[in-house]
Amino acid sequence: MGFRVEHDLLGERQVPEEAYYGIHTLRAIENFPLTGRPIHKKLVMALVTVKKAAALANTELGFLPESIGKAITAACDEILAGNLLEQFVVDSIQGGAGTSSNMNANEVIANRAIEILGGKKGDYSMVHPINHVNLFQSTNDVYPTALRIAAIWLLKPLSESMARLQEALQQKENEFCDCLKVGRTQLQDAVPIMLGQEFGAYAQAIARDRWRLYKVEERLRQVNIGGTAVGTGLNADKRYIYLVTEKLQDLTGLGLARAEYLMDPTQNADVFVEVSGLLKSAAVNLSKIASDLRLLSSGPRAGLMEINLPSMQAGSSIMPGKVNPIIPEAVNQVAFQVMANDMAITLAAQAGQLELNAMLPLIAHNLLESLEIMDNAVKIFIKRCISGITANRERCGKLLEESFSTLAALTPHIGYDAATVVAQKALAEKKSVRQVVLEMGLIEEEKLNRLLCPYELTKPGNFEVRS
Known part of the structure; x- marks a missing residue:
């Protein structure tokens, strides 16, 4: 050589x-x-x-x-x-x-x-x-400008992927709209809900993330190219300062604009913290959804097993037949990495001194990684998990029947104390709430059927005056 x-x-x-x-x-x-x-x-x-x-x-x-x-x-x-x-x-x-x-x-x-x-x-x-x-350039206007452009390029597909995730969750909301199951608070039986309602709540959270990420692009469009070393434009012709931004607009097709105060984006990196913060918010929602899916699909015999996740690969080298929730697990890990990256970005942004932030490479390293791995994670989440989820309807019905979830709907009609007796008797005698209420003669069967109708149990304003 x-x-x-x-x-x-x-x-x-x-x-x-x-x-x-x-x-x-x-x-x-x-x-x-x-x-x-x-x-x-x-x-x-x-x-x-x-x-x-x-x-x-x-x-x-x-x-x-x-x-x-x-x-x-x-x-x-x-x-x-x-x-x-x-x-x-x-x-x-x-x-x-x-x-x-x-x-x-x-x-x-x-x-x-x-x-x-x-x-x-x-x-x-x-x-x-x-x-x-x-x-007519300096690292101090070239690098921040390039980072903003790169971030926008990665932000756009992520925003689109989040939109598709919202749609995928809404499809499951509609598909499971008639699947009654036990709702849970603090991992304990609560009141009846529809499985579709759970997925509808997930879709709403992702809808907020989608909108936030779509809107935050505006923050990245102001660039400091032409500001040279510290934003004063030293050694750059004034005509160049305006023309280079126009050329950059033409080349990228993005709505870039010259910052009104070129010193601002040269020394301040809070815009990147804002973008990262919204990525962190989205990561929180993604991780929560992924964790819920792992819990709802736990089993197949000794867990909740209310939903079935698509089988992606064998889960164990020692336990035959084991299939693990690998896609939600991967999504969890990506979310954790994005949250960790946000902390690094925050520390780097506040470490800037006077007219420049020397830590911008760390911001670029973590921000661009977060944008890329989030997009990858959302895409596989949709394709290899969400789209293939099915409801284990019999299991949902069985768990609901065996739980005390329906008692909350009956309490206005029999009173809290009587409902407590029903719960104790059902537990001791291993009977359903329906059986015990009928045996105790607390509510007539026709009215009980009406009160325990799935659509009545899960819609707002279902309170009926006690007779």
């Missing part, structure tokens, strides 16, 4: 000849062997999109020679088409507020542009990573 020699502020280094990255990236590889994971591919694409927008703006305004501008743009297009992605090698967690990732992009784009112009990698007299690719 051959090498080329490059130099920077600290001296000279040998860079692998075939590498499109340069000395700044090489030092970052050595300095940050942390997670073993490069920055998220969406962030790479967003960084390159910002570079393309800058090249287009600078070429149009005459600050870049047309040949160089076109070469940079062509290099960006190749990367956006999926080429050279393996050259983005800097660890996702890094010091320097994202400078290493910005330079990684500058160097890869510059070296590919040099080749396009007929030169050899490392000949920065043709296309320079900073003087040309990074013209």
Whole structure:
């Protein structure tokens, strides 16, 4: 393997000849062997999109020679088409507020542009990573802008997946609308409900999450590109500051807008905390639903077994016939990770100092991961679990018959004390509530049938005056 020699502020280094990255990236590889994971591919694409927008703006305004501008743009297009992605090698967690990732992009784009112009990698007299690719830019406006774009790109499919999850739960609400079962509070028998009502409540929770995630995109649309180092726009032409945002709008198709106060998004990261907080809220609901499904499907002989989850794979290497609720378990774990990521994002956002937040790479690492794994989890939750759930209606009816759940509906007619006697007698004699009430002559059979009608038991306003 051959090498080329490059130099920077600290001296000279040998860079692998075939590498499109340069000395700044090489030092970052050595300095940050942390997670073993490069920055998220969406962030790479967003960084390159910002570079393309800058090249287009600078070429149009005459600050870049047309040949160089076109070469940079062509290099960006190749990367956006999926080429050279393996050259983005800097660890996702890094010091320097994202400078290493910005330079990684500058160097890869510059070296590919040099080749396009007929030169050899490392000949920065043709296309320079900073003087040309990074013209009128700073890591401090490029990286936050790219992170906002990447977050929107990942937020949109998640919002759509949440909509499909809501629909899947509503389908189950309708499918199970006539399946009467025991309702439970604090894991103890409570009052009768329809299984469909449980799923309807899940759908309502997801509907709120869907709306929150849909609306929060607006917070991410304000970008600070053009603000350069601290948001004052130092060393950037005023025409460029406006034009680069327009180019970025055209390239992404997103409703991006230049922040009214460019220093704000440069130093403040609360927007990312807000997005992460809403992801955490959604994770809480997802985890609660997943846990409920595990409980409702527990068994098959010694648990609740009121619903049946689709069988996805054998569950044990020692217990034949065992099938575990692996999809809800996986969803639980994703939810826990999102909650943990939210804490990291919160700590990183509050650790910003004065005109910049140096911890932005940690925010990017965790936020983009949360968005991606949440979307993946919701998709498999729908496809491999929710859509295939069936009701064990006989089991629901049997548990209801054996419980004291219906007593709450009879209490207004026989009184609390008599209802307590019924419960004690039913438990001692292993009889149903219906049997004991009839044997004690507390309510006539015709009225009892009416009071215990499933639709009467589970609808609002079913109180009937005691006679």
